[in-house]
Amino acid sequence: MRASLLNLDYLLPEWIVCGTILVLILSYLLGTTDRRRLADLSVLGLVTALFFSVVTFFEPAVVGRVSIGNGLLQVDPFSQLFKILFLVSTLAAVLYSAGSVEIHGKRWMEFNCFLLGVTSGMMFLASSMNLMMVYLSFEMMSLSSYVLAGYTRGDPRSTEAGYKYVLFGAVSSGVMLFGLSLMYGLLGTLDMGLMAQRTALAQFPDLHLLLLPLTLVFVGLGYKIAFFPFHYWAPDVYEGSPTPVTAFFSVGTKAAGLALLLRLLLGTLSLDQTQAIPWAGDLLAFLAAMTMTVGNLAALNQANIKRMLAYSAIAHAGYMLMGVAVLNVAGAEAVLFYLFAYMFTNLGAFTVVVALFNLYQSEQVDELTGMGKLFPLASVCMAICLFSLTGLPPTAGFIGKFYVFAAVIQKGYFVLALVGAINTAISLFYYMRIMKAFYFREPKAEMLAAGPMPCGYNVLIASLTVPVLIFGICWSRLYEYCSTSISSLIAH
């Protein structure tokens, strides 16, 4: 491990994202108010950051884990993989918002700065190795996202979303902070590397004591990832937020929460110790089962496509939690793979939602009839994404489910696997409701009047859907990267 205060070059992606914020503000002050120009700038920044994240992922020094700032941050394949995930979702959100009718041109710069602010918070969170740093970056991410949720001030739904998000978020942050401080008290250090050593050496008399702080932290994260029973805010916030933000929350924020959860459970408490805590796995399994069931059942009756996808996002958090619940390497790898599959799929589906909202100002499933005829490419991509969300081959979503179920069955949680399987069948029903509207019904007369889908959206939709298919057929490389990441997390 390369330990030094000055490995700052490894944080290049973060610097670039932060720098992009400054550049955006400066160019706005210097008179560039054109949305397109600003979007070009931020896309440029994000792509560069993405490039360096990918480069650092493969760097041998990073594979050996680079410590920064006396253990405050750590750059390892695990953190880099998550950064790639965050950056891709941010990129998608920026591109969505660049053409979105929901976000007004004049305030687009602010919007974008907040978005990048959330991203940088997430990126630091993925690298945090110190509880203080964890909390700081967690709050950086949260505070900016509260603003994003309530961004369209004129829309009461958005205001409600922002307000709800702040209230729930503040409580959950508080609970989490309490948990973190208890951990500090019990283990005598804020450094997660040291914590790992202390728990691994079993100097600690009774690991059961850790159950309380862990539970509290879990509650805090549960709000962010939207687990049962901490998911109540999610549908309202997702429905009320501007659609680009919803897409971003449903992928990026969830991923950030999972990054921290995995690092805490697998990186900080060594694996066998976590398993030694009684009921931890079973409790997580129960929550996983409840999360997906609640999400799927509630989604069945949703007529609003955003709200439906919000409940679907809750259900997917449940599937991912299945992989966490097994508390082993196979499960964690499955979660990572699942996250990647879910990211492409969900962003792809949301692109279609955004594009259609721009054209029709409608989010109602039953109003969007006959889209298959009007927008063949977008509809086919939507179909592929929905099949992937259901978990049907040959899509990435299926492979993700395969890994998760494999981990669960190997561990012997048969009931959980069965619940997951039944949920898959249930989820088909509401996803296919969208397909039914798109393909089985004729377009309404007033729908025909709207112009063609902007070319940019078609490209974006296709470029998010193609990976869904590719990773459904040749996924072994991506899985290897997930494995590398998890082993960098665990090898202490």
Added chain:
Amino acid sequence: MGSYLLTLMIFVPLLGAIAVLCVPSREEKVLKTVAASAAAVPLALAVLLFMQFDRGSTAMQFVERAPWLPAFNIEYYIGVDGLSVPMVLLTALLSFICTLASWNIEKGLKGYMALFLLLETGMMGTFCALDFFLFYVFWEVMLLPMYFLIGIWGGPRREYAAIKFFLYTLAGSVLLFLGIIGLYFWTTPHTFDIVRLAEIGKTRPQEWNPPFQWLVFIAFYIAFAIKVPVFPFHTWLPDAHVEAPTAVSVILAGVLLKMGTYGILRFNYPIFPEAAQFLAIPMAVLAFINMVYGALVAMAQTDLKKLVAYSSISHMGFVMLGIAAATVPGNPGAAAAVNGGVLQMFNHGCVTAMLFLLVGVIYDRAHHRDIYGFGGLAQVMPTYTGFVTLAFFAALGLPGLSSFISEALVFIGSFQAFMTITILGTAAIVLGAAYMLWTLQRVFLGEVNAKYAALPDLSPREIFCLTPLAVIVVILGLYPSPVLDLMNPSLTHLLTFFW
């Protein structure tokens, strides 16, 4: 080419689908030609396969193997034996006929043909896959086009029928999926290789003892039973068959139903022979219910297509009875039963395809299918009546036509295994004769219905679609050996799992 024969057969339709998508949709002629040729290639290859297949061997033939995901031991592993070759033949034949039968599709011809060819890829792959993971992928890939084909081109209640079909099948598939993963982890070294799993299954390993064996067997059985469909999982069938467009009903009844029984023979029996033997009687009882209940419900139908749909349930019951009887230890007729069962799969595929095509013909002309709404069609459409009579007689098991042979073999084989069930089961034949003959009488005999006095007889295209099936039905009724020889070695080998 020999070694890539199966791969070509599976993926040429997929390439055809892509080609179809590239043709502009106003060029209907080109679309149809491309689609028909993409379906003709697998048919030609299937005939080649039929000629080249080594009838003496029980091993998998035309095997192709390549690693797909080495970390999980997942392979691209395909091959055929005597069980799958008849199914592959049936799939290739019916798919080709159906592309021709779909030439009168009016809306969205391009999408229709592309989905249809994708469906063929899924079906071919399902019958050829020897890796469980691969099998599952093809099994599910088949569902997607089917959902759209029913939902977009179906009848008035198509939305309901499509989602019902999809949900039922998916519910079964996810159970199958769990079973596959469970099986994978319960073998050392972990494997998805179906041939290897069967070898392990034959030794009846200790670690597969109950409850594991039971759970997986039942998971598989439910998945396949939904497809067959076995009572009480059959309710999707009448809806889907009735709402689907003609060609899709043909594929549903002709090929997809066979996948259920194929799955039971390919997976349940060789991998879990012990559980299969133990559950022989429940399976036979379900088969009996299918046979008689299906026939009774068919008798009550007034919609011609529904009648054919329920007759499928009844006829698949014969298959189930045959394969259930094969597992009974010491049954001297086991070989006859299982051969009869698989032959019945093939024969029912041909006969029911004819029936659905014929129903489609009349529906295209009269725009309804009410059995009581016609009358005297024999005078109006003589050629049509000839084909219908042949198909109906074949369906009711008239000696000299193909179904007679397979049904007779099933009854001979199952008599000593389940005497009561077999004797009671013959009622299904009587009932079958009853509803078939009554329908014949109501639709074709009697006074000519003035409304339909001017219906045109079969067009050359329709005759072209029906003739090969009619020829097969007659030839296999008189001389079934070409198909029986094909499957007998593999099926006899399967029986060794129970001795």
